Amino acid sequence: MSETKIKNMEEFAAVSGISRPTVSKYFHDPASVRVSTRSRIEAALERYDYRPNIYAMNQNRKLTKSVGIVVPFMADPFFAEIARNLEQRCIDAGYRPTLFSAHGQPSFETDILDNLLSLKPAGVLMAPLGRNSNKSAIEKFCAEVPTVLFDSEIPDLGLAFVGSDNPQFSMHIVDYLCRTGQPPCFFEMKNPSNPNANKRRQGYLDAMEQLGHTPQIVSIAGNGWDIEEIGRQGGHAALVTQQFGSNTVLCSNDRLAIGLLTACYETGISVGRDPKCAIRVAGQDDHPFSRFTCPPLTTIAQDYDAISRRAVESLFAAVEGDENPRKTTLFDGKLIMRDSA
Amino acid sequence: MSETKIKNMEEFAAVSGISRPTVSKYFHDPASVRVSTRSRIEAALERYDYRPNIYAMNQNRKLTKSVGIVVPFMADPFFAEIARNLEQRCIDAGYRPTLFSAHGQPSFETDILDNLLSLKPAGVLMAPLGRNSNKSAIEKFCAEVPTVLFDSEIPDLGLAFVGSDNPQFSMHIVDYLCRTGQPPCFFEMKNPSNPNANKRRQGYLDAMEQLGHTPQIVSIAGNGWDIEEIGRQGGHAALVTQQFGSNTVLCSNDRLAIGLLTACYETGISVGRDPKCAIRVAGQDDHPFSRFTCPPLTTIAQDYDAISRRAVESLFAAVEGDENPRKTTLFDGKLIMRDSA
DNA sequence: TGCAATTCTTTACGCGCGTAAAAAAACTAT
DNA sequence: ATAGTTTTTTTACGCGCGTAAAGAATTGCA
Numbered sequence: 001m002s003e004t005k006i007k008n009m010e011e012f013a014a015v016s017g018i019s020r021p022t023v024s025k026y027f028h029d030p031a032s033v034r035v036s037t038r039s040r041i042e043a044a045l046e047r048y049d050y051r052p053n054i055y056a057m058n059q060n061r062k063l064t065k066s067v068g069i070v071v072p073f074m075a076d077p078f079f080a081e082i083a084r085n086l087e088q089r090c091i092d093a094g095y096r097p098t099l100f101s102a103h104g105q106p107s108f109e110t111d112i113l114d115n116l117l118s119l120k121p122a123g124v125l126m127a128p129l130g131r132n133s134n135k136s137a138i139e140k141f142c143a144e145v146p147t148v149l150f151d152s153e154i155p156d157l158g159l160a161f162v163g164s165d166n167p168q169f170s171m172h173i174v175d176y177l178c179r180t181g182q183p184p185c186f187f188e189m190k191n192p193s194n195p196n197a198n199k200r201r202q203g204y205l206d207a208m209e210q211l212g213h214t215p216q217i218v219s220i221a222g223n224g225w226d227i228e229e230i231g232r233q234g235g236h237a238a239l240v241t242q243q244f245g246s247n248t249v250l251c252s253n254d255r256l257a258i259g260l261l262t263a264c265y266e267t268g269i270s271v272g273r274d275p276k277c278a279i280r281v282a283g284q285d286d287h288p289f290s291r292f293t294c295p296p297l298t299t300i301a302q303d304y305d306a307i308s309r310r311a312v313e314s315l316f317a318a319v320e321g322d323e324n325p326r327k328t329t330l331f332d333g334k335l336i337m338r339d340s341a
Numbered sequence: 342m343s344e345t346k347i348k349n350m351e352e353f354a355a356v357s358g359i360s361r362p363t364v365s366k367y368f369h370d371p372a373s374v375r376v377s378t379r380s381r382i383e384a385a386l387e388r389y390d391y392r393p394n395i396y397a398m399n400q401n402r403k404l405t406k407s408v409g410i411v412v413p414f415m416a417d418p419f420f421a422e423i424a425r426n427l428e429q430r431c432i433d434a435g436y437r438p439t440l441f442s443a444h445g446q447p448s449f450e451t452d453i454l455d456n457l458l459s460l461k462p463a464g465v466l467m468a469p470l471g472r473n474s475n476k477s478a479i480e481k482f483c484a485e486v487p488t489v490l491f492d493s494e495i496p497d498l499g500l501a502f503v504g505s506d507n508p509q510f511s512m513h514i515v516d517y518l519c520r521t522g523q524p525p526c527f528f529e530m531k532n533p534s535n536p537n538a539n540k541r542r543q544g545y546l547d548a549m550e551q552l553g554h555t556p557q558i559v560s561i562a563g564n565g566w567d568i569e570e571i572g573r574q575g576g577h578a579a580l581v582t583q584q585f586g587s588n589t590v591l592c593s594n595d596r597l598a599i600g601l602l603t604a605c606y607e608t609g610i611s612v613g614r615d616p617k618c619a620i621r622v623a624g625q626d627d628h629p630f631s632r633f634t635c636p637p638l639t640t641i642a643q644d645y646d647a648i649s650r651r652a653v654e655s656l657f658a659a660v661e662g663d664e665n666p667r668k669t670t671l672f673d674g675k676l677i678m679r680d681s682a
Numbered sequence: 683t684g685c686a687a688t689t690c691t692t693t694a695c696g697c698g699c700g701t702a703a704a705a706a707a708a709c710t711a712t
Numbered sequence: 713a714t715a716g717t718t719t720t721t722t723t724a725c726g727c728g729c730g731t732a733a734a735g736a737a738t739t740g741c742a
Contacts, residue, residue: 021690021731034738055727059394074440075425084444088444099415103428228633289599349697349699363719365699401726
């Protein structure tokens with residue numbers, strides 16, 4: 001970092017004593033040049049702080065090193081966490097990830113894809129909004145850019161889908177709830193934006209049937225991503241009109257459960273697995289905050305780590321040449337027992 | 342979107358019947374060409390889907406249209422919310438924002454600045470990590486890129502700072518708590534990463550003195566951004582050893598308060614402003630989740646909207662030529678009364 | 683030591699667009 | 713219609729780097 005300012009690769013090649021094409025090759029892939037050459041370049045990098053112009057680099061390359069990470073709602077810590085996980089893995093693999101959030105708006109999601117197109121990314125990791133996504137826009141995008149979908153599946157789209165085995169989630173937690181108390185009823189949004197919700201409902205129905213219980217579903221109104229508030233209001237309504245036919249409520253997801261817990265508090269209904277409590281509440285996802293609700297929320301944890309690892313692996317395998325058929329990978333959830341159920 | 346594929350601006354200029362330099366001018370600023378010209382270009386844009394190559398565009402421009410938005414911790418919904426707000430405003434102003442999160446790690450923050458440098462952004466909106474930030478790296482960055490800091494101030498750095506008036510926060514909520522019950526003690530992390538914490542402590546001390554009460558501060562150990570967990574553990578310790586000299590606890594921020602609420606629950610201590618409850622707990626920030634704690638958290642709300650508006654205004658004023666002296670803008674907080682205090 | 687295989691240098695062109703300068707064309711106002 | 717102003721066209725070059733091709737240098741190995 002000492003001497004005169006380096007303007008471009010030409011000058012940097014000169015001071016490092018290596019020809020420009022070789023330097024270019026080095027920046028494309030350091031392992032592609034001989035060790036002695038590499039160390040001479042790296043020695044020069046120590047003395048001068050030069051970085052290739054990223055715009056000039058990407059102009060001619062068919063394949064850039066950038067990767068898009070798209071989530072439906074960054075203000076949901078669940079997605080923020082998984083985005084961070086994905087980001088780290090991309091960096092480790094030598095790529096430049098860029099974060100995007102659709103902020104719950106389909107039009108925003110479409111705009112993001114438009115912008116991504118002009119970024120010519122090597123690949124994209126995307127969790128779609130779900131029901132409200134502009135499917136044809138996503139389909140068109142997937143046809144042009146290698147894309148791995150996660151969290152929320154759109155059938156047949158993308159190189160691969162990685163998510164959770166929702167039926168297993170339901171089976172697992174329904175079984176636990178039945179073993180430890182009354183069979184649960186199911187609390188959900190009538191028009192969930194995320195397709196996982198439908199699979200969880202079905203999983204609940206199957207699990208209850210399999211265990212020989214009569215299922216009961218409480219569907220509440222509400223749209224959008226303000227899920228805690230929807231759960232709180234719907235919970236209020238369900239509680240005062242006594243719609244829950246069981247003292248145990250399994251929520252479609254943790255954010256809904258968090259809202260329901262608030263509704264219980266506000267209605268004066270005690271929640272917990274303690275026999276003195278009026279009802280038990282369980283969620284699904286292991287949302288980062290579920291540890292801190294009162295009572296702490298019993299839930300079934302998505303395997304963030306496995307999901308993000310597999311998503312990134314699938315993407316880079318495809319990007320780096322493997323021609324695999326589209327594959328769906330689903331990971332099991334782990335029961336997290338806390339005080340709420 | 343009908344006819345043959347357009348490869349570059351040359352071809353697009355041909356089909357639109359306008360010369361390439363004029364088309365280039367149009368994409369730089371649509372208002373800079375005559376109305377008749379503009380409508381001919383826009384007519385062509387309807388028929389052919391052409392977008393200028395972003396890499397070629399930015400290669401020669403001294404000033405790109407991209408803006409960096411840097412937050413310390415995206416998994417904190419507070420920052421996710423404000424980032425979204427900033428993002429929207431940048432788009433409305435015709436810029437291309439890119440989101441970055443330091444994920445609580447100083448080394449990551451430095452890397453982000455490095456990457457941003459090579460993106461040659463028109464400007465950057467940054468909330469630093471705080472105490473752990475690599476100040477000299479940020480200083481060096483600010484010298485090269487127009488940067489507005491928000492949330493967490495680093496003295497004299499950047500074009501401007503926009504944040505909250507922390508002493509006003511403390512005064513306001515301490516006054517409220519004193520009027521409605523016992524004067525509060527103050528619950529905080531011993532080594533807070535965010536410098537606002539220090540201002541809030543001082544604000545608490547000043548407020549208590551002004552109101553004629555004896556202040557008491559409970560500082561707990563813990564590092565990093567896992568603030569709820571730190572608050573929970575520290576809260577446990579403080580509760581069992583009866584360190585709170587008042588039945589009212591003002592927390593340095595909402596996330597700490599959320600942890601303390603969990604500790605109270607786990608210790609069997611009832612929280613609320615109801616006289617039957619054992620203690621009152623208040624937070625600061627109006628974290629998105631604070632509405633849904635049990636009991637819902639009384640807090641003082643940061644004016645997200647005003648902060649993000651002013652931050653963006655300051656940045657674009659500077660980017661577009663105004664030479665203003667560095668200015669610090671602080672917004673008042675609004676008391677949000679809920680059940681916890 | 684010699685020969686083939688690998689790696690590097692030299693030379694040269696192109697990518698898509700920014701932008702400058704001079705000339706031509708289109709407006710505006712009188 | 714005319715002069716003056718604004719906008720567009722024409723022409724031309726450069727940005728920083730990717731990349732191809734041919735020859736030179738370096739290596740590995742027997």
